[in-house]
Amino acid sequence: MPTVTSADTMTRHEWAAEVRRLARERDAVILAHNYQRPEIQDVADHTGDSLGLSRLASTVEASTIVFCGVHFMAETAKILAPEKTVLLPDPNAGCSLADTITAEDVRAWRSDHPDAVVVAYVNTSAAVKAETDICCTSSNAADVVRSVPEDTEILFLPDQFLGAHVKRITGRDNIHVWMGECHVHAGIDGGTLRERVAEDPDAELYVHPECGCATSALYMVGAGVVPEERVRVLSTGGMLSAAKEAEADKVLIATETGMLHQLRNANPTTAFEPVNSRAECHYMKMITADKLLGTLREGTSEITVDEDTAARARRAVERMVAIGTPSRGGE
Numbered sequence: 118m119p120t121v122t123s124a125d126t127m128t129r130h131e132w133a134a135e136v137r138r139l140a141r142e143r144d145a146v147i148l149a150h151n152y153q154r155p156e157i158q159d160v161a162d163h164t165g166d167s168l169g170l171s172r173l174a175s176t177v178e179a180s181t182i183v184f185c186g187v188h189f190m191a192e193t194a195k196i197l198a199p200e201k202t203v204l205l206p207d208p209n210a211g212c213s214l215a216d217t218i219t220a221e222d223v224r225a226w227r228s229d230h231p232d233a234v235v236v237a238y239v240n241t242s243a244a245v246k247a248e249t250d251i252c253c254t255s256s257n258a259a260d261v262v263r264s265v266p267e268d269t270e271i272l273f274l275p276d277q278f279l280g281a282h283v284k285r286i287t288g289r290d291n292i293h294v295w296m297g298e299c300h301v302h303a304g305i306d307g308g309t310l311r312e313r314v315a316e317d318p319d320a321e322l323y324v325h326p327e328c329g330c331a332t333s334a335l336y337m338v339g340a341g342v343v344p345e346e347r348v349r350v351l352s353t354g355g356m357l358s359a360a361k362e363a364e365a366d367k368v369l370i371a372t373e374t375g376m377l378h379q380l381r382n383a384n385p386t387t388a389f390e391p392v393n394s395r396a397e398c399h400y401m402k403m404i405t406a407d408k409l410l411g412t413l414r415e416g417t418s419e420i421t422v423d424e425d426t427a428a429r430a431r432r433a434v435e436r437m438v439a440i441g442t443p444s445r446g447g448e
């Protein structure tokens with residue numbers, strides 16, 4: 118039997134070279150989410166937000182996609198690129214937000230509001246997307262909501278903070294919001310944000326709208342605690358674009374800490390610091406150097422979505438694509 122080398126016994130350079138060699142051999146492209154470990158982000162062909170990566174999945178030439186992210190992201194890639202093999206290095210990499218709602222929950226909710234339009238954030242399973250009318254990302258959620266006639270009720274899922282943000286900026290009161298939350302983003306709450314802003318009163322703030330602190334950040338602007346021009350509510354893709362042009366000495370970041378790696382690479386002259394340094398998604402961090410090697414060697418674990426579910430979910434995703442500019446959205 119040939120000796121199988123573990124990532125632990127290799128230097129970072131040897132590991133990266135082996136990953137690249139195996140990817141070529143398997144005709145695979147490696148996609149990594151912005152919240153992945155730094156070494157995974159660095160070895161990937163493309164790093165980005167969930168929807169940007171899924172859209173890339175449908176345009177790349179490689180026959181296999183190794184998705185370094187969480188399960189619903191790999192499923193979305195499979196929905197948009199059904200002819201490709203999609204591999205997830207750890208099939209247990211889930212998402213606490215996506216897990217707050219099932220397809221059955223959506224059907225029951227809809228039966229209470231039969232004329233409503235169901236709008237779902239991309240952080241949902243394929244089965245939930247299949248029950249959805251239109252998907253959205255954090256950057257085009259408001260445009261998606263505005264595309265629905267004013268007098269039509271909307272069922273917005275699964276994130277309560279994004280739902281509250283969309284309600285606030287569209288001024289609509291006929292939006293019902295599912296009370297789901299991501300445990301990582303909910304942990305970046307108003308109290309944490311207030312303390313951090315008090316420590317660094319001159320810093321700018323980039324806030325992901327899924328954060329528990331999004332409401333608090335906007336409240337602080339209203340109360341004059343933080344000047345309006347210093348606070349931006351942005352998707353992770355939006356954060357990256359803003360970071361490239363940032364001139365501030367320091368920017369506080371309210372999202373999962375993996376994002377800091379991209380921001381610091383994009384602009385080494387500005388200091389990017391987390392609002393909560395413990396805001397780490399353990400699902401995202403389940404993708405390790407060793408598991409990526411294993412997937413490339415053995416072709417595990419393949420993600421599949423049955424044809425009927427995929428076709429219905431694809432319609433919801435394609436409607437979203439027709440409405441906004443989702444390439445810079447999602448987490």
Ligand code: SF4
Pocket residue numbers: 187211212213214215240299300301302373398399400401448
């Ligand atoms: S950070 Fe939250 S929303 Fe994102 S994958 Fe992790 S649990 Fe899900």
